Amino acid sequence: MIIIFMLLAVFTVLFFGSIFTIRALNKAKMSSSIKKQMKSGKSSDTETALTQLIKNNPYDIARRMELVKIHIQNNKFEEAINQLNGILKYSIKYPDFNPMETNKLLGECYLKVKKPIEAVKVFSILRKENPDDPFAYVHLGKIEKERGNTDRALKYYSKASTLDPEDAETVRELGVLLYELKKYPEALTTLQTSVKKKPEDPVTNYYLGELRLVYDNLEEAFNHFKKSKNDPRFTVISLLHIGGILLHFGKLDEAQTIMASLLKNPTLESKEKLEVQYKLADVFLAKKDIQAAINLWEKILTMDNKYKDVQYKIEQYEHTKSSSVLRAYMMASHSDFINICKEASTSYADRVSIIRTEPQTDQSVEVFTQAVYRELPTTILFKFFRGTSNVGGLAIREFYEKLKENKAKMGICFATADYTEDAVSFSSGRVIELFGKNELIKLLAKLAK
Template sequence: MTEFTIIALLAVAVFLLAGFTLLLFRGKRSSAPRARKGNRDREAIVREANRALSQNPKDAGALQTLADLYFTEQAWDKAYKTYAALVDICATNPDLDSHTINLRHGLCALELKQYEVAYKSLVFARSLNAEGFDLNYGLGVLEYRRKAYEKAVSLLRAAHEESPEHIGTTRYLAQALYKIKKYNDAIGLLRRLVDVQPDDKEALFVLGQAYFELGQEEQAARIFSHLRTDPAFGPRSALLAGTIRLKHKQYEKAQTDFELGLRHEQIHPDVAIELRYRLAGAYTKTQQLSKALGLLDQIQDARPAYKDVPQQIGRMRELASNKNLQTFLVAGSSEFVALCRKVTDNFFPQARVKVTDVSVTRNEYADILAEVETSSWVDLILFRYIRTTGQVGELALRDFHARLKDLKAGRGFCLTAGTFTDAATQFVEARLIDLIDKEQLVKILNRVA
């Protein structure tokens, strides 16, 4: 390549670079005038419209111009007032688009949280034309707020079909579906919503509730456990997580859930009361009676007639004063069975007792089969120990009688810390079954203490 060629190429490069710089500079200079021109145009439009309105406050064209401008700029308060003026003259001016004016008036009112006005305008707009995403979404939100969930679902479904990616529509539709107990449909939308917005705690909480209602408690517990520390949804999530674990007899985990729920500073009074009530139940199951009694006393101070709290307080105090009764009702299976065997061994004074079979059903009752020999008789006897302070009915006695026949026992004793219904008492009248209620049981427990 010659020296002349190199110089020529360099000259061309310098020329092109200079041209590009000049164009860029001109472009930057020209953008500012365009922006200023846009501002001047807007100011001129507003000035001209206001001039027309000063001469005629009901000038439809000027009102329409300002209303549309404010609506586009999302200046909701100004747009709302201007569309309100247009709504007033729609009936006398056939040239105005009554549907659009009422629609936008309603949407502005919705943004300003004037829900009754918004509802009236949107319903009227829909009477003129039922189509359109904005109309169906806005009216769907309002029907949801009015607790008309079936109507909300219909409207929000139409909006969702038109704009399936719209987050607000998905959220309200999912919650409306949950409210009308269409849990599977709600779950599909809620999962999609949580995937897009992982920090949407409300959607996550409703998803947990939907799983809970469908009996999918493992998924529900996982969600509620995750939300336990959230300031808004933590107390209710802790309550539901603990309730699930209490049901599955995971008493220590349930205690942790309820305790976490009560640590929140902002708790709805109803939720706080229920957290204490269920925590007291969990403490009772793990024989922490003093803690349970303290919580029940707090509940009674706040709401004296809450559920069965007065009865539970009496029961707690009785259990605290009677170790054997406490073991009978709330101790673990091994301690309960050991106490039942002790009662069986001492049930008949000076008798020789040989236990041949022990079975426990769901930690609710224990059956002990024993050969009993006294100086005057020998028999095979079945003892059933029922762990309840409530009533034992006829069905339980029929089951006990069938068990007696299966084991070919000559006699049966049914013991409970509660009472027996009249039907249960009548059932055993002609059968070799003796009923031992709480009053008699306490005497027996005191005797073997």
């Protein structure tokens, strides 16, 4: 009987041993097959192999991280999120596991799939666990900016920039936000710091160019836009600014070349095309090629009949067909218009001395002077209007208030149109003289001699 029990025991050991051996061999064979798949070099094979390995051992967080990186590379962010959450779940087995890299990737993946609420939760955890790491602050700043919470975004970006002042991109994002908030001095200082670290960065250069325009530093703006124009995001707007600056400095042929080449850009959007045509018309106007400017204005109106002041400019031209001097007055740039008004003031009376010039709008200018008029020393407040509409009583009443405010002894108005009955009635009996289109043409013709 003892011998029988011993034989049964031996056979039992051999039976279970053989089963264990077969399983071990199958597992080894499967592992070998998976490794061959991973060595094939194909992303899909590696992905399949890693998925099988993780299925066999869900606690293999190293394999999970490999699979996460493949998913991210293949833009499979939802799958990456599942694996990252798996890492956090199964890492409980490893007391020394640091979840920082996993949480960073998880937060970024949530942003990729447009789940900002989940991303905020992850970045908030990172911020609490690693308060000296700017990573979470940068991403929280981006999220709050997209949400429109600019004050909170500013706090996050400022904190990130303080923690890592050497990171050009973080400093740049802070500068861009400051620019968008119209905090121009702070934006300029911040972006200048960023561009020192990355002198060729197109984003930084574009916003620095815009800031230079704010401060009328056109030469510096020109240099920045030359660097930003090579980035497709800023090509059109940068070249528009470059053309505008060349126009300002009288380099009309160069400005025309840039605008004309922009119009040939097949990727130009309709709004961009309108603006390019508008700027090119300004160039033709400066070159005295009125017909070319009109042709462009008419093209603009076929695309958008209310675009900027195009209709008004065409009306101005129609209004000034009979007089070249009136056309120059009506269609001059704002700065040239101011100069024409100053010259007209000094030629109207004797020994005129300009005390102050005040542009009211693009269509009117006030010039306060001391002069000898009709052989008597006096002070005169001139007002020059340009436009196709008649000047109304309200405008003349406002002018009269300015007359009293400046303690001028008389006021003289010139306009390219007529005055309403109300305007004429109000000026009657007051020290105001109103001159219309014909008198203005005579005065302008006097300047042209």
